[in-house]
Amino acid sequence: MTDVEWIAIDWGTSNLRVWGMNANGRAVREATSTNGMNLLARDQFEDALMALVSTWLNGPTIAIACGMVGARQGWMEAPYSTVPCEPLGEGIVKVPTQDARLQMHILSGIKQTSPADVMRGEETQIAGFLALNKDWDGVICLPGTHTKWVHVSAGEVVSFQTLMTGELFGLISEQSVLAHSVTSEGWSDAAFEEGLSTAMSRPEALAARLFNIRASQLLEDTAQDTGRARLSGLLIGAELAATKPYWLGQNVAIVGSAPLASHYTTALRGQGVPVTETDPVAMTVAGLTAGYKKLKGIT
Amino acid sequence: MTDVEWIAIDWGTSNLRVWGMNANGRAVREATSTNGMNLLARDQFEDALMALVSTWLNGPTIAIACGMVGARQGWMEAPYSTVPCEPLGEGIVKVPTQDARLQMHILSGIKQTSPADVMRGEETQIAGFLALNKDWDGVICLPGTHTKWVHVSAGEVVSFQTLMTGELFGLISEQSVLAHSVTSEGWSDAAFEEGLSTAMSRPEALAARLFNIRASQLLEDTAQDTGRARLSGLLIGAELAATKPYWLGQNVAIVGSAPLASHYTTALRGQGVPVTETDPVAMTVAGLTAGYKKLKGIT
Numbered sequence: 001m002t003d004v005e006w007i008a009i010d011w012g013t014s015n016l017r018v019w020g021m022n023a024n025g026r027a028v029r030e031a032t033s034t035n036g037m038n039l040l041a042r043d044q045f046e047d048a049l050m051a052l053v054s055t056w057l058n059g060p061t062i063a064i065a066c067g068m069v070g071a072r073q074g075w076m077e078a079p080y081s082t083v084p085c086e087p088l089g090e091g092i093v094k095v096p097t098q099d100a101r102l103q104m105h106i107l108s109g110i111k112q113t114s115p116a117d118v119m120r121g122e123e124t125q126i127a128g129f130l131a132l133n134k135d136w137d138g139v140i141c142l143p144g145t146h147t148k149w150v151h152v153s154a155g156e157v158v159s160f161q162t163l164m165t166g167e168l169f170g171l172i173s174e175q176s177v178l179a180h181s182v183t184s185e186g187w188s189d190a191a192f193e194e195g196l197s198t199a200m201s202r203p204e205a206l207a208a209r210l211f212n213i214r215a216s217q218l219l220e221d222t223a224q225d226t227g228r229a230r231l232s233g234l235l236i237g238a239e240l241a242a243t244k245p246y247w248l249g250q251n252v253a254i255v256g257s258a259p260l261a262s263h264y265t266t267a268l269r270g271q272g273v274p275v276t277e278t279d280p281v282a283m284t285v286a287g288l289t290a291g292y293k294k295l296k297g298i299t
Numbered sequence: 300m301t302d303v304e305w306i307a308i309d310w311g312t313s314n315l316r317v318w319g320m321n322a323n324g325r326a327v328r329e330a331t332s333t334n335g336m337n338l339l340a341r342d343q344f345e346d347a348l349m350a351l352v353s354t355w356l357n358g359p360t361i362a363i364a365c366g367m368v369g370a371r372q373g374w375m376e377a378p379y380s381t382v383p384c385e386p387l388g389e390g391i392v393k394v395p396t397q398d399a400r401l402q403m404h405i406l407s408g409i410k411q412t413s414p415a416d417v418m419r420g421e422e423t424q425i426a427g428f429l430a431l432n433k434d435w436d437g438v439i440c441l442p443g444t445h446t447k448w449v450h451v452s453a454g455e456v457v458s459f460q461t462l463m464t465g466e467l468f469g470l471i472s473e474q475s476v477l478a479h480s481v482t483s484e485g486w487s488d489a490a491f492e493e494g495l496s497t498a499m500s501r502p503e504a505l506a507a508r509l510f511n512i513r514a515s516q517l518l519e520d521t522a523q524d525t526g527r528a529r530l531s532g533l534l535i536g537a538e539l540a541a542t543k544p545y546w547l548g549q550n551v552a553i554v555g556s557a558p559l560a561s562h563y564t565t566a567l568r569g570q571g572v573p574v575t576e577t578d579p580v581a582m583t584v585a586g587l588t589a590g591y592k593k594l595k596g597i598t
Binding site: 111112113115116117118146161162163164165167168171172175176177178203204205206207208210211212215216218219220235238239241242243244 | 410411412414415416417445460461462463464466467470471474475476477502503504505506507509510511514515517518519534537538540541542543
């Protein structure tokens with residue numbers, strides 16, 4: 001016996017996370033694995049999923065996934081919806097399975113034609129945020145490897161923009177010459193603020209500020225904690241300069257995990273922007289729940 | 300018998316290059332190895348050098364090196380000169396050797412206190428350029444992994460700035476999500492120009508333009524050659540925006556290798572800047588020759 005009515009799945013590039021949802025919409029089971037989309041061939045997805053959920057199944061069960069599992073290299077391609085559109089667009093793709101108990105579905109991502117941009121997974125978090133915050137208009141910022149800035153109005157995604165800030169931070173702090181001057185942990189609020197204000201006041205000079213971190217450490221023996229926070233401040237400052245048309249004069253909701261989300265909050269509040277922080281996992285589950293209701297025709 | 304009067308050495312992080320110079324200042328021998336500074340412990344430098352030059356020695360012979368060999372992790376630290384200073388500063392460090400025939404010397408690098416910056420090796424190319432171009436005033440740009448922009452006046456380095464453009468290009472094109480959208484070879488002049496003008500006209504938006512390269516390729520199947528040239532244009536455009544105070548209204552000499560040097564030339568000429576391209580290896584040898592003359596008291 002199991003009280004799992006349906007299965008919610010967040011299936012990204014490098015992680016798989018599943019929840020068994022009961023009839024009241026509560027997660028009563030949870031499991032994770034590192035079987036991300038990157039590791040799996042097309043015919044391995046079902047086994048990777050069943051390894052986590054098979055004991056939860058008690059007859060035919062709907063499963064709904066979001067994320068890179070729906071990419072061209074994923075289990076099955078779920079074509080993009082095009083902005084402007086509701087975050088879950090029209091697309092819920094049914095995926096054939098070997099095990100008849102599994103009624104597998106994948107939610108579509110969203111694309112924008114000009115400027116060209118794509119998302120997969122974040123649209124579900126946006127749907128979750130809007131399910132919990134009816135009639136909310138403003139800008140949703142989803143910080144991460146590829147941070148998304150999303151303009152939401154009247155329940156639709158109007159436009160969005162992706163910035164590779166998180167990925168650049170990882171590459172520069174771990175693999176460039178700055179790796180010698182940046183710790184993998186540690187923080188300095190003052191150095192973050194300094195990097196932030198430097199990059200925001202003269203964003204065009206960013207490229208000239210990075211090597212400074214190395215040179216300061218060589219010449220002045222600056223602490224490596226300082227280097228890390230300064231680099232983060234410079235890159236987030238450059239991001240805020242680039243996305244000013246998105247956040248200026250708007251409500252901003254941040255869907256992201258600490259500590260990164262709180263750096264964005266600090267930076268935006270410093271610009272006088274009203275910011276709400278929300279839990280990204282709760283938004284994913286709420287968004288998958290919205291997908292489930294849509295599939296079942298529940299409003 | 301050998302006609303090698305002294306030995307010129309360019310010893311960088313990952314390569315060692317030596318020339319046997321005759322009494323007329325001509326390179327009559329040449330050899331290279333991959334025994335860069337990164338691979339060697341302090342007590343391995345002499346052997347690495349002698350493996351290339353021992354057959355050239357016919358009695359006590361002066362050897363002069365520039366580059367990372369003089370860093371703290373190198374053979375022996377050659378302290379930085381501080382701007383404003385002549386490119387070869389005051390510092391020629393004598394290095395003790397096992398083999399008495401080798402009279403080893405290392406040229407100092409240059410540092411700048413504010414903003415903090417350092418160079419090792421480029422100062423020798425600058426000295427070479429000035430030896431060949433007496434009374435030249437202007438800005439020398441040395442494109443590479445870490446591009447240097449150097450303001451030179453009245454025979455001195457007045458100030459300089461390092462940009463990590465080359466290293467960022469390598470990391471982003473090979474290791475980020477853009478690697479899927481960028482070839483390792485190939486080029487498109489039109490895509491380079493487009494990236495360049497995008498970054499120069501709105502440098503603050505650079506961070507938002509990178510992911511575009513990936514999204515365009517996903518949605519429009521843009522050629523990977525185009526992605527490579529566009530990324531280069533965006534990063535060089537951001538560099539030119541950051542270094543505008545250096546090049547605006549100046550003579551610029553570029554000391555660098557094709558094809559990178561020619562991309563900088565194209566970009567600067569597009570801004571109406573008069574540009575001279577020079578051969579970086581010739582400048583290194585000329586600079587080491589200037590160091591040799593200085594050591595011998597020849598003017």
